Amino acid sequence: MKAVRWLRPLVQAVAFGLATLAVLLTAVHPSSWFSATGLVSLDPLAVLAALLSARRFRLLPALAVVALTLVTGRAWCGWLCPLGSVLEWTSPVGNASPPARRWHGLKYGLLLFLLVSAALGSLSLLILDPITLFVRTVTVVLQPGLQWLIGSLQQLLYRYDWLAGVADLLDAGLRPALLAYKQPYWQHLWPVALLTVAVFAANRLAPRFWCRYLCPLGALLGLVSRVALFKRRVNNRCIACQRCARGCQMDAIDGAQAFASDAGECIQCLDCLAECPTDAIAITPHRSMDWGWEYDPGRRTVLGALGLGVASLALANASATVQQPQDSLLRPPGAGEASLQDACLRCGACLRACPTHGLQMSMLEGGWLVLGTPLLVPRLGHCEYGCNLCGSVCPTGAIPELSLEEKRRTPIGKAYVDATVCLAWSGRVPCIVCEEMCPLPQKAITLVEVPAQGGDMQGSIQAPVVNHGLCIGCGLCENRCPTVGSAAIRVRLDPLS
Amino acid sequence: MRSFGRRQLLRITSLLGLGLALGACTPHVQDAPAVPTEQPAFTPLPPQPTSTLEPPTLQPVSEGGTTPAAPPSLTPPSPTPAPAGAADVAVVHGEDPQALVQTALQLLGGIQRFVQPGYDVIIKPNICNANHGPEYASTTNPLVIATLVRLCLEAGAAQVRVMDNPFAGSAENAYVSSQVDEAVAAAGGTMEIMAPHRFVDAEIPEGRDIHNWRFYKPILDADLVINVPIAKHHGSARLTLGCKNIMGCVEDRGGIHRNLGQRIADLVSRVRPQLTVIDATRILVANGPTGGSLDDVVQANTIIASQDVVAADAWATSLFGRTPQEIAYIVAAHEMGLGTMDLSTLNVVEQTV
Incomplete structure (x- = not known):
């Protein structure tokens, strides 16, 4: 079991590297599955939400993640999720004074709010999905920042004849995946960056704060994990040394209940197995349902989420943008407001694919219902006459897939x-x-x-x-x-x- | 209270650096496009009195091609003097682009006049967009480029690089859609992406309106620059030919549009292409510079080559029923002594193959 100590970080690093590369390569090989589109297709929350809102079901790979969860619980979160991995790497070690356990319930509330909003027709809350958050951060914050830094470094190196070769080498190696042919400029870079920073800053309150208390995908997989085949059990060799509970980065182990853990919170990191001095912990098949923790979603959470969903939708529909749309609300070729509202996953694949970076993420230009959807801002980048990439990378068809001839007539x-x-x-x-x-x-x-x-x-x-x-x-x-x-x-x- | 240690310093500096980097990526710092200033309208200038012009003298020029401080000379620099009887402007008509280019260069005295063994050669075609294939005549004919690549390599060039900086679409895509990529690779040349870091501030000592601009350094450094535009219609410049093609060598093209004619001539004075081969095998006669309709394409089956970019341009205007005097940049370049638009003083050899 000790092997898990190096095996899991290795798997996480590989998964994180592949996910980042996939997002970057969206701009280079947009039709490949190895792209932001492919990554988002793995996200069961996005699939479920789109199913509720637009009755579209196109992302079959997500079923594989559900199947994995049905067998192993939230192993996705502990081993594969690119955002979860970075959050773990940047978390303080140990679990000294965790917040009250009922905070775990927050994410279920958020999940229900998201699903109710989706059922009522808007996917805006998917901006809080960890995969879209990851794609957006790479696209809007990481890549432009790196491109500017590397570009400046290249200019510096190029001033000296004996270093010019290094600048050229950087170019040959990093273009076009990391160095786009144009430096991207994002009008809402700061809100996107600040949300990401907030998610990371929350780590200071508790390790993996986001994964524990907020992540709606984690909540969904957590619900599925209740009936997962493999669950953690503690046997009578336990000497109540507290090590597992103190070390658990998800605060999933309850000392008050004989160090049993919540299957919905456990991310199968297996650290506790490696930690246990008496080998009292085993992950074994169980055909039971794990339910009844004090923070499990109950009537109040469901009613609260329903109320929030209805209220937010009512207010959004009563706001001025609905009556008086802005004339600058330009959408990608062929994409209408309605299809963007209920089918756009807010994943940002089109933002990454757009070669001119004229496609920008909207904030409230079109109102709450279409928050986070793509907008064309010609002053920042035009729609290239010879390009139809946004439609071809869109995972749900919210931007229709048009041939170049059709696009040129749209x-x-x-x-x-x-x-x-x-x-x-x-x-x-x-x-x-x-x-x-x-x-x-x-x-x-x-x-x-x-x-x-x-x-x-x-x-x-x-x-x-x-x-x-x-x-x-x-x-x-x-x-x-x-x-x-x-x-x-x-x-x-x-x-x- | 804890002391301020190495870790804090690193943390604060890296946060500051990250903040600066992100700040630099927000839209407001993007360069504002340049504003054209007041300038006379494009009123056709009266023809220049030819008496003020000396006949062109083909003089050898010292190592290094362009010598910025050199006084304006009537002819662009060329590595070796022209043999007796060589044409100043070669105009060749025919259907095979390869034969046209070969013949044109023979008429100028052979490619060896321009390429010496070991030369680093850059070919600058017009690949201005990634929208259309070469049949739409918005990008230089790939066969013309490939033939030049082959001729340079046969003459002993160490390397031949081909590059342009499209204004519509990425270079990667434009190289493919224009089919130049394929043709150049087959001929043994390399396509180069004009990466942003290789643009450097450079003086334009002879410039009349602009005195420095950001140029693509390898073009300034090359032993030989061959300018291979396609002749086509253009809204603001009327025609895009050899001088106009030099705009692809600089970073900020928007700024050139202000006082377009003079500024193009100023750029030419810095780049001084030693050989210009105008591709008029297919020409775009309307809706340029990008075109997109075959109705606007005329099969002109012509190549114009000269070491004098102004003279080549002057001849090419006739394909569109225009005169050199109507094209502001030709007049400006002529007045600066970058070449001559007065074809009567030159040995123009026209041939059909």
Whole structure:
């Protein structure tokens, strides 16, 4: 049993490495299963929530995780979950003064709240799913931070001829998986980073605080674990030395109950087996159901979650964004508000795949019901004319999978010129960058002559006009418009669509 | 109270570093696109009086290709003097791109004039987007590029790298969609990704409007830069040809759009491509620079080659029924003495194969 002391960290490290690499490679091999999409497909909570909200059931690999849990309990949490592993590595050792045991019940409440919200049509709470949290952190925080750091290091090295080779080597090794061809800029980097930081900071209160008390996926797998085949049992060789209880990173072992553990809390790390001086602990097959801990979800938790779900939905539907949607609420090609609300897993695979990083995670731009869904922000990145990756990586089809030809015919919005801001329309400067950029075979931006004004200018200059019959709202014009701040040509939702 | 130890110091520094790194990634620090300033409209300039121009003299230039401090000369540097009778501008018509390139270079006096054994050669085609295949004439014909790669290697070049910095789509994708990747690999050359760290601030001593810009350093350092644009329509510049193709050598292209003609000429004065081969096998006559409709593609079956990028561009305007005087960057480059747009003073050899 001592082997578990090195075997489990090894398995965790490999699983964490593979998961991180899979997320990074989403941008390189989007159609492969070894991607964020593949990782999210393993998540039973995302599958169950999407099943309740959109009645879509596409992620069969998640059944394998449920099957694993039915046999071994929450081994996923103890051995495989990439977020759980990092949380364990960053946790203080020991379990000196754990919070009250009823805190364990929090995660069941959160799980029920999430499932009720899902059943009522919004998957926004999936932003608290550990897998989506992991994908989002890698995509929005880790990768851009590393790209900036490595890029700066490369520039520094490249200044010296004898070190330039190192900079080139870094490039050859890390591009394009870690070094995207463009530095990503995320408008909601700070909220995403702060949520991650909060999850890690909670480790200071107790080891694996998130996994113990908050993780909704852990709660779901915990419920399944109650009927799992293999369970931990303590026999009469126990000398009540307390070592197992003190060392348990999940605080799953109750000294008051003869060091029995809760199958719903035990993550099968097997540390207690290695720790036990008398070999009093065994993980053996049992056909029983483990229920009746003081924090197990009861009537009050269920009613509370139901109430929260209904109340939040009611308030979200009564908020201004529903009555007055913003015209900048541009969605990936073919994706509608409804399908994003109830089928988008908030996993962030599309954010990672989008080569221009124009797809950004929304906060409350579209309201609570669509929190965490992808938004196109053309000023940060346009929708590339030759790209249909967002639809091909979406695990649920919330962004439809369109062929390149279909995608090129699917409008996201329409571009509008603001003549009061446009440099050319002011008559001061010849500037038709938007027309040059328009990627359509027959340009959706045409030119008219306007009188030149100011300075020693005479005659006329060309100014842009958008042909809305052709424009698909890709936003390349808005992205490249040379005005400061918001562009003089801006993509807005098409009132006719 | 505990003393402030090594661990605390490390923790605080790493947290600070992480914070700075994340701060640098938020959108507000992204470079604002440059604003065009006031400049005269694109009014056609009157033709330049030719009497002020000396006939081109093909002078050998010292080691290192571009010598920034050198006074403007009428001809771009070339490694060896042209043999007698060599064309200043070679224009070859025909259907086989490979034969066109070979013949054009023979007319200029052979590739050996430009490539010496052991040379580090960079070929700069136009691979501006990842949207369309080469048949749409928005990217340089891969056969033209591959032929040049082969000729350089046969002449003893140590390595031949091919690169561009697309404005629509990633270089990785554009190299594949343009089919240049495949053709260059088969010819023995290498495709290079123009990685951000290799762009460096460089002086433009002869610049009239801009005096430094961020250039791709390997292009400035190469023994020989072969400029291989595709001739096509372009909104703001009217046509994109050899001089315009040099815009792919710099990082901030948005900023060049302000006073476009002069700034393109300023860039050319720094890069000074020693050989320009304009691919006009297929030309895009409308909706450039990206195109996307075969209706706008004309099979022009022509290659224009010259050591004088301005002269090559000047000839190529005729394919579109235009004159050099109408293209602001050709006029600006001519005025700076980077070449001549007055073809009557040059030995233009036209041939059909």
